Amino acid sequence: xxxxxxxxxxxxxxxxxxxxxxxxxxxxxxxxxxxxxxxxxxxxxxxxxxxxxxxxxxxxxxxxxxxxxxxxxxxxxxxxxxxxxxxxxxxxxxxxxxxxxxxxxxxxxxxxxxxxxxxxxxxxxxxxxxxxxxxxxxxxxxxxxxxxxxxxxxxxxxxxxxxxxxxxxxxxxxxxxxxxxxxxxxxxxxxxxxxxxxxxxxxxxxxxxxxxxxxxxxxxxxxxxxxxxxxxxxxxxxxxxxxxxxxxxxxxxxxxxxx
Amino acid sequence: xxxxxxxxxxxxxxxxxxxxxxxxxxxxxxxxxxxxxxxxxxxxxxxxxxxxxxxxxxxxxxxxxxxxxxxxxxxxxxxxxxxxxxxxxxxxxxxxxxxxxxxxxxxxxxxxxxxxxxxxxxxxxxxxxxxxxxxxxxxxxxxxxxxxxxxxxxxxxxxxxxxxxxxxxxxxxxxxxxxxxxxxxxxxxxxxxxxxxxxxxxxxxxxxxxxxxxxxxxxxxxxxxxxxxxxxxxxxxxxxxxxxxxxxxxxxxxxxxxxxxxxxxxxxxxxxxxxxxxxxxxxxxxxxxxxxxxxxx
Numbered sequence: 001x002x003x004x005x006x007x008x009x010x011x012x013x014x015x016x017x018x019x020x021x022x023x024x025x026x027x028x029x030x031x032x033x034x035x036x037x038x039x040x041x042x043x044x045x046x047x048x049x050x051x052x053x054x055x056x057x058x059x060x061x062x063x064x065x066x067x068x069x070x071x072x073x074x075x076x077x078x079x080x081x082x083x084x085x086x087x088x089x090x091x092x093x094x095x096x097x098x099x100x101x102x103x104x105x106x107x108x109x110x111x112x113x114x115x116x117x118x119x120x121x122x123x124x125x126x127x128x129x130x131x132x133x134x135x136x137x138x139x140x141x142x143x144x145x146x147x148x149x150x151x152x153x154x155x156x157x158x159x160x161x162x163x164x165x166x167x168x169x170x171x172x173x174x175x176x177x178x179x180x181x182x183x184x185x186x187x188x189x190x191x192x193x194x195x196x197x198x199x200x201x202x203x204x205x206x207x208x209x210x211x212x213x214x215x216x217x218x219x220x221x222x223x224x225x226x227x228x229x230x231x232x233x234x235x236x237x238x239x240x241x242x243x244x245x246x247x248x249x250x251x252x253x254x255x256x257x258x259x
Numbered sequence: 260x261x262x263x264x265x266x267x268x269x270x271x272x273x274x275x276x277x278x279x280x281x282x283x284x285x286x287x288x289x290x291x292x293x294x295x296x297x298x299x300x301x302x303x304x305x306x307x308x309x310x311x312x313x314x315x316x317x318x319x320x321x322x323x324x325x326x327x328x329x330x331x332x333x334x335x336x337x338x339x340x341x342x343x344x345x346x347x348x349x350x351x352x353x354x355x356x357x358x359x360x361x362x363x364x365x366x367x368x369x370x371x372x373x374x375x376x377x378x379x380x381x382x383x384x385x386x387x388x389x390x391x392x393x394x395x396x397x398x399x400x401x402x403x404x405x406x407x408x409x410x411x412x413x414x415x416x417x418x419x420x421x422x423x424x425x426x427x428x429x430x431x432x433x434x435x436x437x438x439x440x441x442x443x444x445x446x447x448x449x450x451x452x453x454x455x456x457x458x459x460x461x462x463x464x465x466x467x468x469x470x471x472x473x474x475x476x477x478x479x480x481x482x483x484x485x486x487x488x489x490x491x492x493x494x495x496x497x498x499x500x501x502x503x504x505x506x507x508x509x510x511x512x513x514x515x516x517x518x519x520x521x522x523x524x525x526x527x528x529x530x531x532x533x534x535x536x537x538x539x540x541x542x543x544x545x546x547x548x549x550x551x552x553x554x555x556x
Binding site: 112114115120170174175177184188192199210216220 | 327328338342466467516523530
């Protein structure tokens with residue numbers, strides 16, 4: 001299996017996901033959940049197939065990380081829908097997944113089977129997967145906060161809705177921490193330094209601090225405009241860390257993380 | 260707010276008067292001695308925090324928010340300003356073009372560490388089962404910052420050029436100073452592992468290995484290292500860093516990085532604690548909203 005067959009799997013997954021969302025809005029919960037899970041499974045089969053055919057984990061290029069992002073977002077969407085019964089959460093999660101699938105169709109960033117020596121480490125897979133899961137989690141909370149902020153309702157978001165935000169951020173932040181620590185342990189094995197303030201690391205630290213600040217502000221701050229704006233700001237930092245630094249003038253030529 | 264303005268002022272003054280920070284004074288045993296004294300002062304302040312209100316204001320929620328925001332602001336500047344060590348302009352004058360060794364950044368990092376340290380002590384003394392993850396996170400983050408800051412002078416990184424068959428004991432630091440290693444290295448064999456190539460003329464390196472003979476006094480041992488697989492000799496670790504790329508597979512030169520890090524075990528322990536804390540935090544999952552209903556938080 002290679003990138004040539006991606007279109008087949010992408011279309012199959014997209015059909016399942018869209019059907020799932022449609023069923024959710026028809027209030028057919030079980031059908032919606034099973035259809036979405038089926039879509040994610042089909043997508044996962046492609047990832048595993050790619051892994052086997054490349055003979056290395058498909059985590060090397062931006063395009064390959066986007067595959068995992070789409071996959072995790074679709075899974076998070078269906079888990080949140082089955083848990084919290086918000087239809088549009090499934091809808092937005094699916095939409096964002098599809099956007100990333102579409103980017104990959106246009107720009108798959110195919111890379112050979114090779115991995116450079118520094119990437120030959122048991123930390124490579126968990127480090128990147130944990131980060132991708134965390135990014136997807138933060139993507140979900142950003143969509144959620146946008147929805148709560150801009151929906152046309154006279155009342156503000158309820159305490160319950162805000163606690164959903166907090167939980168998503170907490171889990172996402174836990175994974176950001178895991179990814180960062182795994183990266184530090186890996187860097188020590190590879191180069192002898194835990195942390196070198198490489199631009200990617202600096203922005204990862206900023207993102208981590210920003211979400212941590214949200215978690216510390218929340219118990220005393222109920223000012224919703226501020227909270228939602230802060231979540232969106234944090235997500236911008238996250239995007240900066242993920243791909244923004246590839247275009248940032250101050251990071252040019254000084255990062256080992258450009259890929 | 261006033262306090263942070265003061266810290267900023269002190270940072271600027273030091274930056275202007277002294278220039279960038281040179282952590283070499285924190286070399287063993289002084290780094291450890293200062294760290295122990297710092298811990299003593301921290302515990303002393305914490306014990307007195309019931310009488311001294313200002314100490315409590317160093318680690319309550321507003322303090323944590325202020326400290327996190329100021330550190331975030333500096334980190335953003337760190338990310339946005341090119342780190343080229345230039346001394347030109349306002350940013351160069353403030354030390355923001357070499358943030359890692361600038362006074363302002365390190366003073367705020369120190370203040371951040373102090374706040375977490377006091378909070379960690381507070382967590383330990385007011386131990387509650389449901390707050391265990393927060394405690395683990397605060398304690399281990401504090402240990403990491405403590406070891407990173409007070410151990411920074413102890414860290415020594417030496418580049419060694421080893422040629423097959425020739426014993427070497429001298430390496431160069433990044434500043435170009437010669438360092439005599441406490442052991443003698445002899446490269447027995449250097450090898451490059453390649454990917455099987457499909458196209459002719461292209462060679463893709465998978466891994467490279469060095470077989471080294473390490474002689475320390477009377478003791479002699481043979482170690483194999485490759486990228487991601489260093490060898491440990493006491494508090495030193497030997498990393499495979501490079502080779503003579505012009506000769507490629509035929510290279511008889513292996514470039515090694517020898518790193519001395521006496522705080523390795525301490526930081527590793529703390530990092531694994533954070534990993535455990537992170538996993539725990541995830542497994543706890545959705546417990547927060549229940550606490551909210553009970554009105555505990």
